[in-house]
Amino acid sequence: MEKVTAVTRAVEMIPDGARLMIGGFLAVGTPHRLVDELVRQGKKNLTIIANDTARPGLGIGRLIDTKQVRKIIVSHIGTNPETGKQIIAGTLEAELVPQGTLAERIRAGGYGLGGVLTPTGLGTTVAEGKQTIEVNGKLFLLELPLRADFALLGAHRSDYRGNLDYDLTARNFNAVMALAADHVIAEPEEIVPVGCISPDEVITPFVLVDHIIEQQRRVYGR
Amino acid sequence: MDDKVLIAKRVALELKDGDLVNLGIGLPTLVTKYLPAGIDVHFQAENGFIGMSPLPEQGMEDEFLTDAGGNPVGAIPGAVSLDSTLSFGLIRGGHLDVTVLGGLEVDEEGHIANWIVPGKLIPGMGGAMDLVTGAKRVIVAMTHTAKGAPKIVKKCSLPLTSVRRVNLIVTELAVIEPTDAGLVLRELAPGVTAKQVVDATGAKLIIPERVPVMPIKEETLKAVAA
Numbered sequence: 001m002e003k004v005t006a007v008t009r010a011v012e013m014i015p016d017g018a019r020l021m022i023g024g025f026l027a028v029g030t031p032h033r034l035v036d037e038l039v040r041q042g043k044k045n046l047t048i049i050a051n052d053t054a055r056p057g058l059g060i061g062r063l064i065d066t067k068q069v070r071k072i073i074v075s076h077i078g079t080n081p082e083t084g085k086q087i088i089a090g091t092l093e094a095e096l097v098p099q100g101t102l103a104e105r106i107r108a109g110g111y112g113l114g115g116v117l118t119p120t121g122l123g124t125t126v127a128e129g130k131q132t133i134e135v136n137g138k139l140f141l142l143e144l145p146l147r148a149d150f151a152l153l154g155a156h157r158s159d160y161r162g163n164l165d166y167d168l169t170a171r172n173f174n175a176v177m178a179l180a181a182d183h184v185i186a187e188p189e190e191i192v193p194v195g196c197i198s199p200d201e202v203i204t205p206f207v208l209v210d211h212i213i214e215q216q217r218r219v220y221g222r
Numbered sequence: 223m224d225d226k227v228l229i230a231k232r233v234a235l236e237l238k239d240g241d242l243v244n245l246g247i248g249l250p251t252l253v254t255k256y257l258p259a260g261i262d263v264h265f266q267a268e269n270g271f272i273g274m275s276p277l278p279e280q281g282m283e284d285e286f287l288t289d290a291g292g293n294p295v296g297a298i299p300g301a302v303s304l305d306s307t308l309s310f311g312l313i314r315g316g317h318l319d320v321t322v323l324g325g326l327e328v329d330e331e332g333h334i335a336n337w338i339v340p341g342k343l344i345p346g347m348g349g350a351m352d353l354v355t356g357a358k359r360v361i362v363a364m365t366h367t368a369k370g371a372p373k374i375v376k377k378c379s380l381p382l383t384s385v386r387r388v389n390l391i392v393t394e395l396a397v398i399e400p401t402d403a404g405l406v407l408r409e410l411a412p413g414v415t416a417k418q419v420v421d422a423t424g425a426k427l428i429i430p431e432r433v434p435v436m437p438i439k440e441e442t443l444k445a446v447a448a
Contacts, residue, residue, distance in 0.1 A: 025269040025306075026292035028285065051306070052346075078345025079292070087344065096344075099268060100310030100352035107307050120314065120355045123385030126347075156286075167286035168303050172270050175305035203305070 003162050005211045010185050011037040014150055019047040021106065021148040021177040026052055026079060027059030029170030031154040031187035033213060035059060039066055047071040049148055051099065051173055053080040067091065073146065075099035098126060101143050103176055109145035110179025116143050151181035158188035162209030163202040171203065178204045187213040225365060225394035228411060231256040232392050232436050233322055233363050237263050241319040244268060244353060247291040250322040250363050266318065268349040270309045273301025290349065314356035321357035323350060325364040327378045330425045332387030332400025334362055335380035347383065354384035366393035372424030374398065395419050397436060404428050409436045
């Protein structure tokens with residue numbers, strides 16, 4: 001199956017109102033070309049599951065700037081005042097989730113688990129309306145799985161099958177999101193021949209990746 | 223003498239050789255500068271890294287190597303990249319020896335509030351709730367008051383970060399330990415009296431007969447200030 005796709009075609013598959021997981025931590029590891037294309041194609045009413053909304057004009061912040069997002073499920077918005085403004089104005093719905101819980105809810109969604117039991121958030125506003133469960137005398141909060149229609153991943157290398165590795169702190173949420181969406185689109189910095197990434201170095205196995213964004217053509221001179 | 227430097231220096235004395243440590247954004251990151259000689263501490267950042275170091279020099283930034291505040295950092299040989307689940311597995315699973323965080327309020331029960339000021343500031347909790355809940359030791363590094371108002375209070379008025387009791391509070395005036403009996407004044411900053419601490423605190427303090435001065439050498443402080 002040919003997985004390498006133009007970024008325009010990949011984003012054309014995403015309908016308005018889609019639920020997206022987007023990798024990255026303050027835009028490090030975010031698939032920037034996919035985000036730019038979502039902006040260019042003007043996709044609307046998106047729900048975004050991500051660690052944060054970066055900053056105005058940067059990464060996921062670009063989609064906030066253009067008001068293409070209806071709801072965010074994130075751990076942190078402090079770096080993006082525009083996100084705060086839209087929440088206070090009531091035009092953007094936000095669910096704030098502790099970062100470790102967010103990672104585990106995504107993992108539960110991707111690993112076929114019915115939820116996770118965590119002590120994080122017990123006795124705080126995060127616990128409101130949630131079930132607590134006692135296991136071996138300790139209390140835990142039941143946190144439910146998260147899944148998305150599409151996961152958009154920023155990778156370091158992809159081979160032509162879709163095996164991925166990541167660059168240093170750009171791995172963050174990308175690796176776990178690869179399991180938790182119906183369609184997975186990876187945007188690597190570089191596409192390499194099969195075999196170049198050794199089996200031990202593959203972080204995301206090719207079976208999870210549906211589409212690989214083709215490399216940007218380098219233009220020399222004008 | 224800079225209050226923040228004093229706090230960072232005192233917190234640094236709490237770190238032990240071999241500790242895995244997570245430092246919050248802001249004041250806590252200063253701690254890296256004042257580690258006692260011969261202490262080898264491993265710094266973890268929740269965005270997914272163990273073995274961060276200060277940026278070696280300008281121009282050495284790597285766009286894919288940042289701390290949890292998004293700032294470019296360096297790495298020591300033997301550093302490790304982690305995905306978010308492993309990073310928080312270390313934090314929540316009892317593998318993180320110490321976390322040092324800033325605080326908006328800490329109360330008599332040792333509860334900390336540091337993630338939201340409803341109606342004013344909604345940054346979100348990021349990793350703070352997992353860090354306070356999961357780290358083996360939680361050290362709060364903060365100024366004693368904010369615009370003259372005590373930050374150590376009878377009961378937090380802001381939403382809590384966790385119901386876990388923090389282990390130590392280090393301010394520019396004192397070191398305070400939350401215990402079953404309440405908040406115990408453990409140390410005074412150089413030149414500070416117990417009365418000054420009590421006056422700047424909005425909670426009941428238990429004051430032992432002898433309260434030592436923070437074990438920070440005055441000449442070192444001067445050198446740092448210069």
